[in-house]
Amino acid sequence: MKRLTLLAILAAPPAMAQNMVDCVLEPASRLTVTSSVDGVIREIPVRRGDMVEEGDLLYRLDSEIEELQLELSRTRAESDVDVRAQQTRLELRQREYERVEELSNRNVAASAALDDASIELALTELALEQSEFDRKLAAIEVRQAEALLERRSVRSPVSGLVVAVEATVGEYAAEQAAIMEIIETDPVHVEVFAPGELFGHIGVGDLYQVDLNPPLQGQFEGEVVIVDRFLDAASGTFGIQLSVSNPESKVPTGARCRIDFGPRG
Structure with missing residues (x-):
């Protein structure tokens, strides 16, 4: 055993x-x-x-094409020419409307002229809003162009x-x-x-x-x-x-x- x-x-x-x-x-x-x-x-x-x-x-x-697209988008976004032009037109339309309104109150201008001035003022206000909206869209296009350009460069997700x-x-x-x-x-x-x-x-x-x-x-x-x-x-x-x-x-x-x-x- x-x-x-x-x-x-x-x-x-x-x-x-x-x-x-x-x-x-x-x-x-x-x-x-x-x-x-x-x-x-x-x-x-x-x-x-x-x-x-x-x-x-x-x-x-x-990425040459993407770089050019980004440059174009930035140029559009940074330009405020159209917005300033519409602001100038609005100031002009506002003065014209006030002048026609004053003449209408004195019965010198016909009511139709006041209506026309009011319409022109409203259209100019809308044009200014459109210009400001287009500039916001241009800023979005810049971010889109940056994202497309970034996709051409691949970076490591880890160490x-x-x-x-x-x-x-x-x-x-x-x-x-x-x-x-x-x-x-x-x-x-x-x-x-x-x-x-x-x-x-x-x-x-x-x-x-x-x-x-x-x-x-x-x-x-x-x-x-x-x-x-x-x-x-x-x-x-x-x-x-x-x-x-x-x-x-x-x-x-x-x-x-x-x-x-x-x-x-």
Whole structure:
């Protein structure tokens, strides 16, 4: 009996090995940057391997027509010639109406002349309102032209690493064509499939040490952000995701790692 007990103990995996789980370091997101409009690529200021910040220019399409349209719209919006002309006409019509009204009160001018002067005054007031309205429309056209021009320049939606550039300057970019690929490196996600024995012992917010597999070396603290509430029937495992802060991009994505989910002191 003692021999069988000893063999059983030797055959059982150590508690440390049971709790040591393999994992993979993955980027927080992987983005394929596409062209939202057609056009010839004028500029690509980034290359594969470059780090980019959110808002950095990734590429710019030819935009000569959009730039001219914006210049035209701004010229229209900034001009107040028509408004000032209508204001001058209104002042003139107002004086004419007052003069005809005075003559009509003295029975010197016919009532028809007063009616005509009143109509001219009203029409001039409407013309001034139309000029002011047209200027407001011109201001809206400026914003529209700015938006169309901005669409010719694509900026990074995230901070991360450029892992592929699929286009070159001078190439025609069709709508929805892939231009480049970017991975978000801060934070880094740690994907784990833990054995069912650990189910219920790991919770969101728990902190664990993540160790890189050889030949890489490094240790990082990860916070549990997702714990699947179901087990995979085939493998008897459940999914866990941890988040590792990586502001200086020192944590390598794509690397394999290990996590000890054993009891913590």
